[in-house]
Amino acid sequence: MTATTAPANAPAAGGTPGPRRGHPARWAAIAVGVVVAVFVVILATRPQASDVVAPSPLVDRPAPEIEGPGLDGATVRLSDLRGRWVVVNFFATWCVPCLREHPELVRFSERHPAEDVQVLAVVYDDQPEDVARFFRERGGGWPVVDDVGAKVDFGVRGVPESFLVDPAGIVRTRLVGGVTADGLDGLLGQVGAGG
């Protein structure tokens, strides 16, 4: 019977341990944890999905005309609002982000005299009676117009979507998603509208 010998690389009894092996699973867990942490930080600090400026072929070009019946049946035209900043706001009563942005538009309109800055709401695929009830219940004294061709003329991809038009009738900015009063004020400040 032969005596067994210990493996050559085994530590001697009472001696120092052999070389430490790496822990790949631990390093992988740390790496995943770092990635998740960075992800959370980025998501937590990025701006909200509102007041998002988006490109448009209409920027720096004359705004297409909008014309149609208002809530009271009288004709409403974008060109009649020349000489003031206009926030052309495409909305629908069935659109949840539109419901969220409406109080912000009310706040914004109350901050600015209508002769300087005016909101113009454009109905997007909605029923006149629903729109009328919406404004009765939620307020908002700005003109509302139903022009079915306006969504194509402005290249609107969905609601809510807004366009900032300067007093000369030039489109300055396109905003996708809901707007906020402070965001609109910031934009007006950027494009030089002042108070």
Next chain:
Amino acid sequence: MTAVRRWLAFLLLVPVVAGALFVGAGGGDGPPSPAARAARLSADVRCPTCEGLSAAESATPAAAAVRQEIRRRVDAGESDAEIRAFLVSRYGKDIVLTPEGTGVAALVWVLPVVAVVLGAGGLAFAFRRRRASGTAAATAEDRRLVEQALRQGVTR
């Protein structure tokens, strides 16, 4: 089959294929109706809301508005190019599903043809090399082995 006859066969195929492509690409039934033109244009335009569908396929209000606008302009006598140009002027270049034939987008049309030509050329080159390497010639040793095997086969 000699090389000349082989090349002749390929040359005869060219007009056949070209003719088939010409007939297939052409309408053959006269000018399309306004409805057909509008439908074709709508199928060539992206739905503004759901980018994975054409305006012809999508049921969204934005797509319906685009279809209506296309039909209105077709009825007004505008050309396909004018209608496309209008939509691009409102929605941007990505509204058209068919890539342009100029600029960087032209690569979409050119690259597949280039890939086919290069692939065919590579295959032809590979086949020619294989043929040029020829078959191995029998040596005297090979012949001796064969004769020995045959003699053994005969005496059994």
